[in-house]
Amino acid sequence: MGPKDSAGRPSATPAEKQGTERSSVHQLRRRPHAKVLVVGGGINGVGTFRDLALQGVDVALVERGDYCQGASGASSHMIHGGIRYLENGEFRLVQESVVERNRLLRIAPHYVKPLQTTIPIFSTFSGVLSAPLRFLTHKQQGKPKERGAFLIKLGLSLYDSFSRDGGTVPRHQFRSGRRARAELPALRPDVKYTATYFDASVHNPERLTLDVLQDGEKAGRAAVGEGNAQGYTARASNYVSLQSMTGKPNPGTGRGSTVRLRDELTGEEFDFTADVIVNTTGAWVDLTNEAMGTASTFMGGTKGSHIVLDNPALLEACRGREIFFEHTDGRIVLIYPMGDRVLVGTTDVDADMAEDAVCTDEEIEYFFELIGHVFPDLPVTREQIVYTFSGVRPLPRHDATQPGFVSRDYRIERREPVQDGNGKGAVVLSLVGGKWTTFRALAEHMTNDVLAEIGMGRQVSTAQLPIGGGAGFPADEPGVQKWIKAHMASGRDADRTAVLLTRYGTRAQDVMEYLDAGPDRLLHSTRELSVRELEFMAAHEQVGHLVDVLIRRTSLAFRGLVTGELLNEVADVLAVPLGWNAAVRAAEIKHAQDVLQRFHRVETHSLVA
Incomplete structure (x- = not known):
């Protein structure tokens, strides 16, 4: 199963990528085992990841493209x-x-x-x-x-x-x-x-998905403490695909199965073991099961434009x-x-x-x-x-x-673990169906099923738990204006503060601390992004491609605000923290133009500088 970008096409050529290993991939390779591996980073997979992490489960998630790039981002x-x-x-x-x-x-x-x-x-x-x-x-x-x-x-x-x-x-x-x-x-x-x-x-929806994801990662850090030598109990990486699965168990426990994972930004492959695998790849559930050696015919998706x-x-x-x-x-x-x-x-x-x-x-x-x-x-x-x-x-x-x-309800299909001389293989739970509105309840259902498989009980309910920047968010428009006024700073006016509050919710306060920690300026091509905000996204939001910022970290593409000047300027800024040389920078601009034109009918004529 090859990787796909924001709209289903193959990602940029891995050979074009360079730079040091991504921290999200490093966490997976450093400790290549999890009690539960979630495959698929749409809202249902990410919701399940968060819920499991809150229960103290050792959980990992991989997504072959960017988070919320498939049906979750096309709702x-x-x-x-x-x-x-x-x-x-x-x-x-x-x-x-x-x-x-x-x-x-x-x-x-x-x-x-x-x-x-x-x-x-x-x-x-x-x-x-x-x-x-x-x-x-x-x-x-x-x-x-x-x-x-x-x-x-x-x-x-x-x-x-x-x-x-x-x-x-x-x-x-x-x-x-x-x-x-x-x-x-x-x-x-x-x-x-x-x-x-x-x-x-x-x-x-894309930023809400990121909030849910980051809540899960935060829960994983809290479970073990920042200084734990074994790493976090909740780890997630985009642009990592599942290639295959073998019956080979975890050598330390004699349980679970081994999957072959591929970093789609470098082309490197590595093994990872898990006792339970949760397949939340949406319309690709059958293809993912096929890659794991057990074909299924659960899905019959319909296209919506x-x-x-x-x-x-x-x-x-x-x-x-x-x-x-x-x-x-x-x-x-x-x-x-x-x-x-x-x-x-x-x-x-x-x-x-x-x-x-x-x-x-x-x-x-x-x-x-x-x-x-x-x-x-x-x-x-x-x-x-x-x-x-x-x-x-x-x-x-x-x-x-x-x-x-066709029913918009969901169900969970369970595949029995394979029993052989090597031990007990991984249980595979496949999600069939699911919609945005019910993602929290669905994740709760899936998590309860997983907890039953691994012999754990629920510790935390997500029913009343605020999501990310929803915690402490102003209840009405006067409250919003009061929040904005309280968080304005030198060089950051009310309009800019409002953009940050809209984009991050109350997590904007953490972003502002990052922005204020060094010299910053707005981009020339838009007043909705600054240099340090792009650096923040690169450091904290797993940006893999230039197009991720345009479509899923901001709403600039959705609103028709992407220009050639914007492409060049954002690529210039991202090139430093993401380690892009001139050739990669040019390839990222071309990749963004191709995705926007082919899948979103957005034309951006840009002379790559």
């Missing part, structure tokens, strides 16, 4: 209960999702925010007769029948019921067509009603809320503002794992059609697209079931 940026899953009869999942949504609003308030959501409705009783058949068969029979006000009211009432305990968002409201158009004047004139309710959004628009008229038309509705083909789609941009999604088509997941011309036309379905008088052009992204949902194999009806 609709929603933390939601999944109202449409009610139609599939997935009541357990909806209840868990609503509970977890409310919980994340409390424990990760720096990234997870309430999202007002409005459904435009064009009929009263449409779909009443077809809905039971759709519920029973999980198939669309004939031409889709749009869901009318009666069905939507029924669904939202049930949805609200799941929030009755510990709910943190208001209950839904219905509006007449006249009142709806007063609130949203750009809506189609034949709107009969609107239904408005609250879910939540995550504007920085999105576009990001710089369209002030559409931004204004949304009035700060998500527009969530059923398109003419029966697909549930969304339009919603993220800062000064508008996110539009999503598609749901069977994925070919042999092909790159990219947003196609046909999908872009589909997005323009769905915008016109609710905002017919707003022009949208391709020139307004600043970013596109696609990912493969880690759904279970679904055979004849239509993609939209």
Whole structure:
């Protein structure tokens, strides 16, 4: 299994890399055994890593690309209960999702925010007769029948019921067509009603994943103490792939299995042993199991694409809320503002794992059609697209079931350890399914299964534990402004302080201490990054490629703010701490340009200096 970058293509040629061994890889090679090895650094793998570390388990995690680069980074940026899953009869999942949504609003308030959501409705009783058949068969029979006000009211009432305990968002409201158009004047004139309710959004899923990861690493350090000669009990590295597995056990214990790991930035390989292996590689679960010598057919992922628009008229038309509705083909789609941009999604088509997941011309036309379905008088052009992204949902194999009806729930598949003359091999637990909203609960479930395998009990609950920079985050806008004012410094104004608070949550205080410890300056190409902040990312956030900073350590690419000047300037700064010579620096710029153009439709013309 070769490495893939932010969107699924092979990483830069390892031979081009140079410099000293990365500290994250050094920790793995220094002590090449863990009780548990997690393979896959999306949100579910990272969540499991954190939970295990908090229980005092000796755990390691490897990710073949960058953290949150696959489906976790290609989501609709929603933390939601999944109202449409009610139609599939997935009541357990909806209840868990609503509970977890409310919980994340409390424990990760720096990234997870309430999202007002409005459904435009064009009929009263449409779909009443077809809905039971759709519920029973999980198939669309004939031409889709749009869901009318009666069905939507029924669904939202049930949805609200799941929030009755510990709910943190208001209950839904219905509006007449006249009142709806007063609130949203750009809506189609034949709107009969609107239904408005609250879910939540995550504007920085990549950074939330890093926070979860760093919480796990911190727990590992605390478990052994900084001076422990054996190293940390929780170690993680990106750009490390699993190549194969043998029945060879750990020589010291006679248990577990040996896997062959590969550092994708240097090409070097090394052995690592573990008693339990947790496969959280998403849509690649079957391929990972194949690499470990046991083929499986658990997965049947579907591709979902999105576009990001710089369209002030559409931004204004949304009035700060998500527009969530059923398109003419029966697909549930969304339009919603993220800062000064508008996110539009999503598609749901069977994925070919042999092909790159990219947003196609046909999908872009589909997005323009769905915008016109609710905002017919707003022009949208391709020139307004600043970013596109696609990912493969880690759904279970679904055979004849239509993609939209495939379960979004998850399950854990256990492979018995291999018994041979060498001893007892590793247990392999494979995650099938999983979604952003339920990652904490899923990680708790997976961790409990692992603890049962290794004979340990749970020591800490993550249910009320703040995540990273969510600890002590201001509860309201006056509190945010007070925090910003208290943390301004010479050379750092309110705008710069606000950027840091948005990017790191209250962990921004640690970043600021680093920035203030030496001379610093903002980049010439953007006011959202400084030289020392890039050095901080290189030292503390496992930056492997230039493109990691643009897509996953910041939102610059997502918002269409990457320029040739920015590429050159960021590469210049990173070259020093990451040990890039002139040839590697040039290769990193070219690599970033290729990824941005091929997978995100972002053109950056840059003369490499």
